[in-house]
């Protein structure tokens with residue numbers, strides 16, 4: 025842990041889609057090998073981070089076996105990895121698989137001068153996301169009483185349209201409800217997500233809105249039908265400052281690495 029007057033770096037990885045075995049490919053690729061390459065690049069450029077944020081679709085089919093395989097990759101990193109679930113995850117199996125050790129599912133935690141709140145927007149059996157009243161009340165509770173602490177809220181599904189019809193049909197279906205709650209808590213500086221396998225940067229009432237590409241394959245942007253892009257795997261680097269400012273940058277990892 026660092027003191028509250030120091031800056032610190034965080035790495036976001038998302039949509040790793042790890043399968044049970046190397047032979048089981050996803051998006052016509054070895055997603056495990058891709059994550060290995062991404063982590064190797066992160067170790068060369070940005071190590072050590074304070075922690076990793078893993079924002080869902082960590083495995084392809086939500087099986088214990090796939091989570092074990094992912095854990096074997098993340099645990100030796102020697103830094104905490106905080107995970108939230110996506111539509112390809114099974115939230116219960118995921119939290120049981122990550123119940124102890126350095127890879128964890130948590131709702132909220134503080135680091136340095138900042139606070140991080142991780143939401144579960146998964147609706148069982150469908151690809152789109154939703155935050156029910158219970159989840160929104162819980163969010164209110166986690167943010168309440170911390171008005172002085174700059175906060176990042178992370179979830180899997182995109183809460184705003186990204187101008188891609190097929191992807192927007194499976195975003196968070198009540199982004200307005202989320203923003204209505206966030207409007208009550210001026211300490212929220214950013215909302216961060218995965219799911220879309222493409223970058224996004226926007227802003228709403230002083231809150232930065234940030235989407236990140238996958239550690240495996242990306243989708244073409246601004247398309248109404250699904251299509252892969254030839255962009256490489258990626259992770260996101262975030263640098264948080266004690267005064268509530270932060271900087272962020274995408275780090276693409278090409279095959280040569």
Ligand SMILES: [Fe+2]
Nearest residue numbers: 039081219221
């Ligand atoms: Fe995904």
